Amino acid sequence: MIPVNEPLLNGNEKKYLNQCIDTGWISSEGPFIKEFEEKMAAKVGRKFGIAVSNGSVAIDAAILALGIGEGDEVIMPTFTIVSCAAAIVRVGAKPVLVDCNPDDWNMNVDEIEAKITDRTKAIMVVHIYGLPVNMNAVIAIAEKHGLKIIEDAAEQHGQLYDGKPIGSFGEISTFSFYPNKHITTGEGGMIMTDDEALAEKCRSLRNLCFIPAKRFIHYDLGFNFRMTNLQAALGLAQLERLDEFIAIKRAMGKKYTSLLKDVKGIQLPLEKNNEAENIYWVYAIVLDDTVGFDAEGAMKKLAEKKIGTRPFFWPMHEQPVFHKMGLFKNETYPVSERVARRGFYLPSGLALRPDDIDVVCDAVRAILK
Structure with missing residues (x-):
């Protein structure tokens, strides 16, 4: 695993x-x-x-x-x-x-x-x-x-x-x-x-x-x-090793992107914006609406291939605990609702090896065929 x-x-x-x-x-x-x-x-x-x-x-x-x-x-x-x-x-x-x-x-x-x-x-x-x-x-x-x-x-x-x-x-x-x-x-x-x-x-x-x-x-x-x-x-x-860890994370993110950039059906994380370069705390992806399963389905398929994953956050306005308190009734936030259902992240720990990334990307390609 x-x-x-x-x-x-x-x-x-x-x-x-x-x-x-x-x-x-x-x-x-x-x-x-x-x-x-x-x-x-x-x-x-x-x-x-x-x-x-x-x-x-x-x-x-x-x-x-x-x-x-x-x-x-x-x-x-x-x-x-x-x-x-x-x-x-x-x-x-x-x-x-x-x-x-x-x-x-x-x-x-x-x-x-x-x-x-x-x-x-x-x-x-x-x-x-x-x-x-x-x-x-x-x-x-x-x-x-x-x-x-x-x-x-x-x-x-x-x-x-x-x-x-x-x-x-x-x-x-x-x-x-x-x-x-x-x-x-x-x-x-x-x-x-x-x-x-x-x-x-x-x-x-x-x-x-x-x-x-x-x-x-x-x-x-x-x-x-x-x-x-x-x-x-x-x-x-x-x-003491934070700068080294950041370099590891960015190398991890770049390798993932290079291997997945041509895979159809997924949105990859941005490499940078106007103010910052991605630090890749996690390597997150979002399934296109054309993919016939959601994040939960993708994660199950990857688990069968011994790939650990984790879902995106679930929005606050859809949390049952807050509904019981009378909060956020009838509120909707469509972008968050979509990415929560179609987003998840791949193995992203600092101890992840480059050849592990190859295995993960092969598995992602396989489930999206």
């Missing part, structure tokens, strides 16, 4: 993990935490990094730190992972959705301004798969209407937009370090900001809102969102 993802863990991961074990620093108090935060923030061009237990709670903390709450609205893409909308809903705010683009699958920024009301507090940007959102347009809208920007950079570690690091935009940004990301800590995430007050609020929220002078007296309710020293050690070793 060629798995959909397999990380590369052949750098300093064992060395740093052994240091944690040898010194006994395995909790969230260990020295690798601060080093990982500082070096990740420097890589992204942010003043502050706050390591947390995963990328989803990074979004939760970001929403809370910005003071978004009951009755507020946040504009976001419908085509994304559920964590983004869940963080908004959990504080009593309302996600307001826009469709995605048909070419890069990022949020359609042309739809944002029409969704702004007097309750809108922020725009949540989510960079999808390999190319970034049109940040210049988002920033212009946010400045015009006095809105905050929350930047979910979970899928694009090391990506640049017009020469500036992804994750460096807006008031606050978030990262995920799940095993399929360019940098992994197994589970883990980070919040980034240039605002010292926001950084301090996020640090407090991740640590049960302890206060130094009277540790077990609480004036606010926080969470245990802490990252362990073990996770940070892993992340630091991964961060």
Whole structure:
């Protein structure tokens, strides 16, 4: 079986993990935490990094730190992972959705301004798969209407937009370090900001809102969102190789494209846009409407050939959990609905070998004959 993802863990991961074990620093108090935060923030061009237990709670903390709450609205893409909308809903705010683009699958920024009301507090940007959102347009809208920007950079570690690091935009940004990301800590995430007050609020929220002078007296309710020293050690070793990992991913994407560009019936990811070169977090494809089966059917056929795949995100406005809450009734976003049903991604992990890509592409050709 060629798995959909397999990380590369052949750098300093064992060395740093052994240091944690040898010194006994395995909790969230260990020295690798601060080093990982500082070096990740420097890589992204942010003043502050706050390591947390995963990328989803990074979004939760970001929403809370910005003071978004009951009755507020946040504009976001419908085509994304559920964590983004869940963080908004959990504080009593309302996600307001826009469709995605048909070419890069990022949020359609042309739809944002029409969704702004007097309750809108922020725009949540989510960079999808390999190319970034049109940040210049988002920033212009946010400045015009006095809105905050929350930047979910979970899928694009090391990506640049017009020469500036992804994750460096807006008031606050978030990262995920799940095993399929360019940098992994197994589970883990980070919040980034240039605002010292926001950084301090996020640090407090991740640590049960302890206060130094009277540790077990609480004036606010926080969470245990802490990252362990073990996770940070892993992340630091991964961060050391980020540029190498990006080169591997781009070589992978170019090989896939060269082998699949003449195959009829599929839309391939864009190699670049005006501001960025694709970083290929995953190599995603969308079946043409002329193909007689959908993504689920294609994935079953590829599984029979021992090829691992994963479906595209399912749109927020079609999620049963939100329908039960009375959200998004009668809303439709046709581009997102189509790509969710006809899109999936191929094996894209950093440990994927070039000859594995040959096998995968042969299998794709075979099922589309």
